[in-house]
Amino acid sequence: MLTTPPLAPKTLAALHRLGIRTVAGLRQTGAVQTFLLLKASGLTLTKSTLWQLQSLLDGTPPQEMAQHEKTRLLAELKNHPPVAAFPPQGEMEYFMGLALEQAEMSALTGEIPVGAVIVSDGIVIASAHNTCIADCNVSRHAEINALAQAGSEMQNYRLDGCDIYITLEPCAMCASALMQARVKRVIYGASEPKTGAAGSIVNLFADKRLNTHTAIRGGILQEECRAVLSRFFQNKRKG
Numbered sequence: 001m002l003t004t005p006p007l008a009p010k011t012l013a014a015l016h017r018l019g020i021r022t023v024a025g026l027r028q029t030g031a032v033q034t035f036l037l038l039k040a041s042g043l044t045l046t047k048s049t050l051w052q053l054q055s056l057l058d059g060t061p062p063q064e065m066a067q068h069e070k071t072r073l074l075a076e077l078k079n080h081p082p083v084a085a086f087p088p089q090g091e092m093e094y095f096m097g098l099a100l101e102q103a104e105m106s107a108l109t110g111e112i113p114v115g116a117v118i119v120s121d122g123i124v125i126a127s128a129h130n131t132c133i134a135d136c137n138v139s140r141h142a143e144i145n146a147l148a149q150a151g152s153e154m155q156n157y158r159l160d161g162c163d164i165y166i167t168l169e170p171c172a173m174c175a176s177a178l179m180q181a182r183v184k185r186v187i188y189g190a191s192e193p194k195t196g197a198a199g200s201i202v203n204l205f206a207d208k209r210l211n212t213h214t215a216i217r218g219g220i221l222q223e224e225c226r227a228v229l230s231r232f233f234q235n236k237r238k239g
């Protein structure tokens with residue numbers, strides 16, 4: 001069990017909120033990612049907390065940590081992709097359900113069924129689906145349509161603090177647009193092994209050279225999200 005001491009009571013409470021209660025749990029997330037998650041949850045931390053977390057994993061006191069180990073941790077911190085505390089599972093599944101309804105609407109019009117909703121402070125500000133065929137426009141993916149809608153709604157193309165729920169892992173075009181819009185969190189359902197740009201083919205969100213601020217989480221209602229696509233392609237083959 002993680003305890004106070006050595007951890008500060010506030011740090012320990014925040015770790016519990018993140019579901020990290022044991023050294024094994026800490027090891028699974030890693031010292032650097034845990035440190036970033038604590039920061040994302042609103043704690044003000046100094047590097048000493050990072051040394052402390054790593055020391056718990058090493059089983060040695062922080063004051064005995066070698067300088068090269070600290071340098072390694074700082075480099076890992078600098079290169080780590082953005083992290084965020086994500087909403088509770090039930091909330092993510094609720095909004096993904098709405099994105100799935102959008103995907104079903106795509107299918108009804110013969111478009112590849114992908115849906116997206118954008119949420120700001122718990123309120124849906126955009127719901128869209130793929131309309132490439134109807135619009136004769138290759139860029140009309142669900143995400144791009146949702147970004148356009150949300151931009152008009154907010155009267156701002158920058159969507160700081162907004163989240164997007166997408167039934168399918170975004171492609172490189174959409175990943176780039178999402179990062180440029182500064183969407184805070186991207187939550188997607190099924191992975192896309194042929195064009196996915198959130199880890200399947202490339203992970204643009206993890207490339208620090210792009211100055212990304214967007215955290216990603218996949219696998220929410222992935223079976224349902226995958227099923228909409230397989231049903232669509234099966235029907236297409238039958239038809």
Ligand SMILES: [Zn+2]
Pocket residue numbers: 141143170171172173174175
């Ligand atoms: Zn796309």
